[in-house]
Amino acid sequence: MNINPSTAFRDKCAIVGIGNSRLGKVPGVSSLDLLVEAMVNALDDAGLKTSDIDGLICRGPDDAYGHHQLIGARLGINANISTTMDNGGASQILSIAMAVMAIEAGLATTVLCGFGRDAWSRTHVTEEARVRNETRPASQRPREFGPEYGYFGAVAAHAFGAQRHMHLYGTTRDHFAEIAIAFREHALRNPQAQMKKPLTKADYDAARLIVAPFGLFDCSLRSDAAGAVIVTKKDRAKDLKQPPVPIKGFGSFNNLRGWFMDDNMVVTAAKKSGETAYKMAGLGPQDVDTAQLYDCFTYMVLTQLEDYGFCKKGEGGEFVASGALKLGGRLPTNTSGGQLSESHCEGMLQIVEGARQMRHTYGAERQVKDAEIALISGHGGNQVCHSTLILGRA
Amino acid sequence: MSDASISDKPQKPIPRPSPESAPYWEAAAQHKLRVQKCNACGQHWFPPSQRCPHCTAADFSWAEVSGRGKVFSFVVFHRVYHPAFEGEVPYVVALVELAEGPRLLTNIVGIAPDEVRCEMAVKVLFEDVAAGVAVPKFTPA
Numbered sequence: 001m002n003i004n005p006s007t008a009f010r011d012k013c014a015i016v017g018i019g020n021s022r023l024g025k026v027p028g029v030s031s032l033d034l035l036v037e038a039m040v041n042a043l044d045d046a047g048l049k050t051s052d053i054d055g056l057i058c059r060g061p062d063d064a065y066g067h068h069q070l071i072g073a074r075l076g077i078n079a080n081i082s083t084t085m086d087n088g089g090a091s092q093i094l095s096i097a098m099a100v101m102a103i104e105a106g107l108a109t110t111v112l113c114g115f116g117r118d119a120w121s122r123t124h125v126t127e128e129a130r131v132r133n134e135t136r137p138a139s140q141r142p143r144e145f146g147p148e149y150g151y152f153g154a155v156a157a158h159a160f161g162a163q164r165h166m167h168l169y170g171t172t173r174d175h176f177a178e179i180a181i182a183f184r185e186h187a188l189r190n191p192q193a194q195m196k197k198p199l200t201k202a203d204y205d206a207a208r209l210i211v212a213p214f215g216l217f218d219c220s221l222r223s224d225a226a227g228a229v230i231v232t233k234k235d236r237a238k239d240l241k242q243p244p245v246p247i248k249g250f251g252s253f254n255n256l257r258g259w260f261m262d263d264n265m266v267v268t269a270a271k272k273s274g275e276t277a278y279k280m281a282g283l284g285p286q287d288v289d290t291a292q293l294y295d296c297f298t299y300m301v302l303t304q305l306e307d308y309g310f311c312k313k314g315e316g317g318e319f320v321a322s323g324a325l326k327l328g329g330r331l332p333t334n335t336s337g338g339q340l341s342e343s344h345c346e347g348m349l350q351i352v353e354g355a356r357q358m359r360h361t362y363g364a365e366r367q368v369k370d371a372e373i374a375l376i377s378g379h380g381g382n383q384v385c386h387s388t389l390i391l392g393r394a
Numbered sequence: 395m396s397d398a399s400i401s402d403k404p405q406k407p408i409p410r411p412s413p414e415s416a417p418y419w420e421a422a423a424q425h426k427l428r429v430q431k432c433n434a435c436g437q438h439w440f441p442p443s444q445r446c447p448h449c450t451a452a453d454f455s456w457a458e459v460s461g462r463g464k465v466f467s468f469v470v471f472h473r474v475y476h477p478a479f480e481g482e483v484p485y486v487v488a489l490v491e492l493a494e495g496p497r498l499l500t501n502i503v504g505i506a507p508d509e510v511r512c513e514m515a516v517k518v519l520f521e522d523v524a525a526g527v528a529v530p531k532f533t534p535a
Contacts, residue, residue, distance in 0.1 A: 144415060145441055147407035148529050149501045151487045152475035160489060164467040167512035212470035212484070212507075257447070260489055260497050265467065 005251065005280040013100045014237040014244030015355045015391065017046025017230030023343040024194035025120050026224035031060045034226035035116030036074050042228040047241030048110065050075050053230070055102055055111030056082040057095040059346075061119075071114075080108045089294055089346045089380025090252065091115065092227075093387035096351065097250040099231040109232060115348040116226025123222055154296065155219055156211040157383055161265035162299035163213055168266060168314065173213055175317035176298035177204040180217040180340055182325040183295065187337025189327070189366045194221055195341040218298040220339035227348035229355060237394075244394045245358040248373070249281030251388040259383035268300075269386035270307035270377060277375075277388035285309035288390075289371035290357050291331055292350035294379035295338040301325075304377055305333075308388075332368045347378035351389065358391045404477035408524050414442040417456045422528045425520040429496050431457035440496035461518030462535060463492040470507045486510050490532050504533035 019041025021034040029037070035058065043050065056079045060067050067084040071077075081102045085091035092115050099111035141147070165171050180199060187193035199217060207216035237244030253272035255264040278284050285308055295301045302316035310331055311319040324330040336342040336353040343349060354374040360367055371393075378387040411419045421428035429440045434451035438459065445452050468488035474480050486502040488510065502510050503519070516532040523529050 144409035144411060144419075145499055147476070148409050148523070149487050149499060149531075150406070150471055150476065150479040150482065150485055151499055155473075156469045156471065156487060159469040160467045163469060164512060167467070209470070209472040209484075212472060260466075260499070 003276065005249070005276045007280060007282065009100055009104060009250075010248055010280060010282065011246045011392070012234060013103055013231050014234040014246045014394070015096075015229045016232050016237045016240045016242060016244050017042040017048060017228075018242075018352055018355050019043070019045055019228045020192070020349060020352050021116060021224075021226040023192050023225045023345075023349075024223055025124075026118070027121050029118065029121070029224065031116050031118045031226070032070055032074060034118060034224060035060055035071060035114050035228065038116060038226035038228040039071070039075060039112055039114050042112065042114070042230050045242060046230050048230060050077050052110050053077050053112045054080045055099060055108035057085055057098055057111060058114045059085045059091045059095070060115060061117045077112070081111070087254075087381055087385045087387070089296065090254075090378040090385040090387040091380070092346060092348045092351060093250060093376065093378040093389045094252055096229065096231055096247065096389060097252065097387065100247055100250070103231065103233060109236070111231045112228060113231065114226060114228030115346055117346065118224045119222045119344065120224045153211070155214055157259060158297040158300060159211045159214045161259070161268075161303065161383070162297070164266050165299065165303060166213060169317065171302065171317040173215070175302060175320055176213075176218050177201055178320040179295070179298040179301045179325065180204055182320070182323075183334045183338045184341045186327060186335050186366070187341035190336050190342055193337040193342040194223055195337065199341075214297060214299075217340070220296045220344045221341070223343035223345065225343040225345035225349065227345050227352040229351055234394075243359055245355045246392045246394055247389070248283065248392045249277040249279070249390040251276030251278075251280065253386050254381070255384040264384060266303065267313065268303055268307050268379070269384055270304045270379065270388070273377075273386040273388045274308045274375075277390050281390040283373060283390060287373050288331065288375045290335060290354070290368040290374050291333045292335070292354040292357075292374060292376045293333055293338075294347050294350060294377045295334055295340050296344070296379065298340065300379060301333065304379070305331075308375065308377075327366065327368065335366060335368060346380065350376050350378070354389070354391050358393055404480075406478040406523065407476070408527055409529065412442075414444060418442055419527070421456065421458070422520060422530055423526050425528060426458055427461045427518050427530055428456040428458050429492070429494070430454045438492070438494040438496050440498060459492055459494045463490045463516055463532070465489070465502065465510065465512055465514045465516060466491045466497055467512055468502060468510050488532065490516055498530070501531045502533065503531050
């Protein structure tokens with residue numbers, strides 16, 4: 001079905017507060033407390049108080065049902081609109097899209113959005129946790145059509161797409177290495193990043209295979225991490241502490257038939273999600289100065305670069321090999337180090353970094369020079385849910 | 395809490411059928427590959443569900459299929475996620491597209507992992523894994 005995304009939302013709202021928690025290994029702090037930390041930082045950044053917030057949309061691993069109530073209780077917030085988002089790693093951008101729609105509908109004025117999880121602590125603090133490793137509770141794990149074949153985990157699911165792409169287009173692990181190495185270089189410029197050591201091609205090649213074609217450095221981190229942003233009317237944003245970051249467009253698409261169906265593992269939901277966001281913003285890939293893409297695995301960056309039109313389908317390998325993703329390159333991508341090297345926060349830190357780039361927060365070593373437009377993606381929910389956010393400059 | 399990963403003698407997970415999937419596993423136990431076929435639109439589907447995902451009709455049969463197909467994509471497990479697979483790595487998990495259309499997650503056996511290719515022709519075989527339980531796997535055709 002063709003949709004007609006409304007341009008009425010373009011530039012109406014802005015991100016006015018940005019915050020993150022401590023990142024990486026933060027033992028002894030729950031997912032909820034990490035998110036509260038990030039939200040308080042976002043409030044301080046904006047110069048707002050909890051009493052200014054009348055919308056709360058969030059997500060975390062603890063309680064898909066009623067997570068927002070747990071956060072609201074901790075922050076002492078009552079809200080006109082509040083819910084927990086359930087769209088996997090695409091939830092975080094969808095929360096912001098919903099905030100804009102709620103504000104434009106007059107249901108709220110100032111919406112706090114965020115995500116936090118203690119994925120490092122819950123898988124490393126005890127030996128039992130480390131052995132169990134998978135964060136999904138036993139009751140929710142598949143009963144058939146997977147475990148009997150030794151099929152477990154998100155690495156394998158995404159590796160299927162990587163293998164198919166390699167078959168169709170001649171993409172190689174050398175291309176995936178380009179992505180891992182570029183993001184690690186960015187992480188080294190980010191004092192908050194979990195990964196502190198350089199990554200060479202030799203390191204990449206020598207690393208153990210996890211589920212081929214993915215090796216260790218194709219896989220994102222397990223992190224304790226949270227991020228939060230505050231969305232309000234752009235007009236109102238002028239009176240606040242920080243320069244507003246206007247929301248120019250957003251999109252969403254969900255290949256609900258499944259990752260294993262059709263060509264979904266090679267042409268992902270990013271394609272239609274991106275088309276929607278571009279239409280709403282009145283922009284195209286040629287206008288984007290920096291991308292903050294959901295990098296759960298290296299291959300997912302490569303296929304999204306194609307799906308978002310930064311290069312043609314099948315040419316992602318060549319594109320990344322050109323050095324385009326590096327700071328100073330044609331499309332500096334994941335300038336914080338991303339989930340591969342900064343911290344994995346299910347896409348929330350991509351939003352945080354995109355917004356900070358649009359504020360021109362950073363010194364020359366990390367700032368994308370003269371950046372006016374940032375494209376941010378979220379991906380998840382068994383690989384089929386996708387959302388897109390396009391931010392600009394005030 | 396006990397868990398398969400910390401028990402003494404790790405066993406590979408045995409499929410635990412749902413009411414929807416029981417006929418699939420009953421057929422597999424007899425070394426037959428059956429998937430649902432819509433009596434309204436004629437298309438096959440998998441995994442099992444009570445309505446045709448192509449046309450939403452509820453009228454279907456469990457149709458025996460050829461057991462022939464091709465590898466749509468595959469991965470090679472090097473990491474041991476479950477201790478019962480410790481002696482098996484590296485092993486291949488593949489998505490096989492049956493000649494009739496549906497795609498099945500399975501293992502490719504009888505071939506070295508580094509020789510498996512996308513689009514490779516494969517055929518089904520059955521591995522008896524417990525009393526009355528067999529698991530369909532695929533091997534080069």
